[in-house]
Amino acid sequence: MFANMLVKSALLASFAISATNAIATITTLGNKFFDSDGNQFFMKGVAYQLTEKDPLINEDQCKLDASLMKDLGANTIRVYHVDASGDHDGCMSAFSDAGIYLLVDLDTFNTAINPIVASWNQTQFERYSAVMDAFANYDNTMGFFVGNEVVALNNQSLAAPYVKAAARDLKAYRNSKNYREIPVGYSAADIAELRPMLQNYLACGTNSSESIDMFGLNAYEWCGDVNLQTSGYDTLNTYAKSLNIPIFFSETGCNTNRPRTFDDQSAILGPDMNDNWSGAIVYEWIQEANTYGLISYGSTVAATAVATNVQGGFSIAGTPTPVSPDFSNLQAQWKTLTPSGVQSSTFTPSITAPACPASTSGGWLVDGDVKLPSVGETEVTGTATATATATTSGTVSATGTAASASATGKKGGANTNGGKEVAGMAVGLAGVMVGFIYWL
Template sequence: MFSKTLAAAGLLASVAISAVNAAAPTITTSGAKFFYSNGTQYYMKGVAYQLTEADPLIDAEQCQRDATVMAQLGANAIRVYHVDPAGDHDGCMSAFADAGIYLLVDLDTFTTAIDATAIDKTTWNQTQFNAFAKVMDAFHSYNNTLGFFVGNEVIALNNQSLAAPYIKAAARDMKAYRNSKGYRSIPIGYSAADIAELRPMLQNYLACGTNSSESIDFFGLNAYEWCGSNNLQTSGYSTLNTYAESYNIPIFFSETGCNTVPPRDFADQSAIFGSSMNDIWSGAIIYEWIEETNDYGLISYGPMVSATATASGVVAGISRQGTPTPVSPDFTNLQNQWKTLTPTGVASSAYSPSLTPPACPSSTAGGWLVDGDVKLPSIGQTLATGTSSVATSTGTATGSAASATATKKSNANGGKEIAGMSAGLLTVMLGFMYWL
């Protein structure tokens, strides 16, 4: 009887996954663009979606309510920072697929993320690999899984760039794992903090080299430069645009939506999806879905209560389930922007990119410490003091090393608030090599 029950459960799960797959065409990358399987170019209109620290994709009823309102907003993607690979995600993935919404999911968690913040802690090890692989195992079969991130703002300050080879090694090994399992070629990329001294070196380093199996498949930038009444030039977006020209893989804003000048009018969306940028950039993820104490939310599930209050669905004083109610006027402002911004792009059949990977950047006096196309670490190697003939740091970190650019993060999404390194620690870091 037990075996029959298991078989029935397996059949139901298979049917559920098949339903998800039937509802959503897959998305692939070609050159610097995303394409639906029918050849139409895909532009990302997404929201950051992390209702709880653990996993927002296991409550099917809540996902259904949220997906309905997201569709009204005009969203076609969500970004989720932390999931439980052991959870049942069929209901949520089906709800989002039915609404035409795709998933970008981070493979790491608070405990498995690559850590660039302290001596002898930066590593890419077997425990991390296994944890990343479990998330990939859990989500590879859904057609509306758009991509995986191997890290979010691992390098949060300009003096942490020695961690970049570990990010690239994680992408290399997860791509190899994906291929060895025969999974669909779901792209694997990185979400970067916007650090002026590392532009465009970080984005170029992660995509550079003659071996595509060692480079990322897409690059996301968490940028909050466009605040209030701005334009392409005064916001700094024109500089970002220049750096992204001729980039050989898709690039998009993996977080955006400055709120220092309320209410947010989301005027930057007209630039991102307009003629000045839409041939280069593939869209944006708006931070964030749920209203928390940081005032970045597009919806709320009820009024805030005491942080010590205990009630179903309430964490840290924030209701995290229920009927999504738009936050006014931000929700409507974004909705109105997106409904008028519908770039058609190019059909995949008419797109024959001749793009080449960027040159691997040399180390600089401004903070980029990785010198050229260095040998990537293997699983288990750590960032440590010593000498090496393989990779040598010659740069000197200066500038804004003491402050991270993205300071809006809540605990739920896994963002980091990182203090700058002391002068003594920085001196030691400058002597670091990649491995013993």
């Protein structure tokens, strides 16, 4: 009897704690995000990696960063790599208390889908689902990515069915575990020849269980003194109008013109775009060699210096100090941008899924609604000069002509990924390209 009372007391105490720390959950309806109170949700986010392993296990650091992010006006972070076995309770609580949601990539350095030898296998599935298990029960987890810039060149689109297969299987896993319907999506490189085919392909088809729930675009086109038309955002906006799922900038913040004024935020979160777009993630929180940082943790040292919490000459922990004037410029932008959107109770989705695009001579190589690969299938997609076709069974076959990416203003070249993952991903992909037998 006494033991039962203790158990009940513990459960009540746990419920009280979770209720105190509760934050409205985010879901999708049509092409918009809504919180569980019915308010449309717009991202004002920052990319947050800090280390190449997992920035969400250092509770003290998360508390410091979350506090300053709240002052900045941020409501979302994006994290590229995490350790599924880590203890994330403290960090997730710190960000929840600050009103900040999480977008997290499911892949690890050695399980990302490789566009050269595209594969979706049991090892990848298990690693992705482990990350989902680790974060699905936090109320402020708002979305998962099954890939980041997998298709990073205009001849790599034959990898897209593998991205879509990953989304299909992770959505099915989410549902089998009775997790809430946290959106599963993809973060794309901005490749001119693949617009709008890539976004439409990942969302197309009559079976919604096989399509992504949200689409993020890593775009660095708004550079310096430009506007909606001269930046190219008007073209992106036109493509977004026909998309039936939420679309947002999963990375943005060109730094070729200094200081950064973040004028693109007034377009993204203003009346020209906010009916079609759901906000943006600014790249990035921590200052490092690429000089995209909004804060620093201390003075730089020699790039070869070996010290605790120092990587490449930059501190990766400590008291965050705003980088001037970038931090205050973004803060000033976000203070003036408060799109109200619509209420979920009055919103009726009217956009249907796009048609699956046909292949083109300019780079899109997937022809229509091809059959998605099952777990264990592998396809060599990045060699030589054949054109893409679909076999009679509908599976993807053939390869594309090698070419360079067309993204402009990109932070690290055509084939980089976000944040601190760049170096590790390069090593991982090189290993896969040499031999992927360890996956089988």
